[in-house]
Amino acid sequence: MSDEGRELLERARSGDLDAFADFVRHFERRVRTILFRILDDVRDVEEATQDTFVQAWRNLERFRGDAAPFTWLYRIATNQALQRRRRARFETVELADEHAPHDDPALAAGELRALLVEEIRALPFEYRTALVLRDVEGLSNEEVAAALEISLAAAKSRVHRARMALRARLEQTQGTPEE
Numbered sequence: 001m002s003d004e005g006r007e008l009l010e011r012a013r014s015g016d017l018d019a020f021a022d023f024v025r026h027f028e029r030r031v032r033t034i035l036f037r038i039l040d041d042v043r044d045v046e047e048a049t050q051d052t053f054v055q056a057w058r059n060l061e062r063f064r065g066d067a068a069p070f071t072w073l074y075r076i077a078t079n080q081a082l083q084r085r086r087r088a089r090f091e092t093v094e095l096a097d098e099h100a101p102h103d104d105p106a107l108a109a110g111e112l113r114a115l116l117v118e119e120i121r122a123l124p125f126e127y128r129t130a131l132v133l134r135d136v137e138g139l140s141n142e143e144v145a146a147a148l149e150i151s152l153a154a155a156k157s158r159v160h161r162a163r164m165a166l167r168a169r170l171e172q173t174q175g176t177p178e179e
Contacts, residue, residue: 005069013060020060024053027070031077037147038081038129048080055080082125119169127162134159 005026011019031052035045055076063072120128133144134155145155 006065009060009063009069013063020057023069027073028053030070031073034074035077035081038078039084044084048077048084051080052077078125085121115173119166119173122169123162123165127158127165130155130158131162131166
């Protein structure tokens with residue numbers, strides 16, 4: 001399968017449009033599956049899939065052949081997903097101080113949730129994806145490994161490292177307690 005993809009890519013690099021169309025058909029399902037696992041919105045998955053192949057076409061000369069064609073596409077797709085995740089922001093409305101209830105527990109919980117979302121978004125992509133799948137979506141470690149197409153040990157490691165990084169970030173945000 002890799003040889004066929006490599007051959008199609010080489011033919012496309014020499015200007016064969018039909019070869020690139022075959023290349024897209026060859027890898028489209030796998031790219032879409034990965035993006036579906038990373039992104040929440042089906043429309044984002046569709047757009048990111050299309051944009052992945054557009055970027056691949058525009059950057060054919062950058063494929064050096066060091067990696068398998070799908071590895072190259074996976075990196076492009078991951079970048080497309082990351083761009084969409086960065087753009088997905090919650091709509092915020094500033095409240096005037098005189099209208100903000102200062103002792104409202106619901107407000108404090110909302111602020112904490114917003115802080116947590118912000119800090120999770122700041123994690124490296126690999127850690128963030130594993131943490132969201134495990135702790136937000138509730139997948140098992142085995143399911144995280146399968147979704148990310150990594151070993152169980154790697155999935156556990158990424159979740160653990162994400163949790164530790166998140167803890168450190170939150171402790172920094174809150175400041176160190178006085179002794």
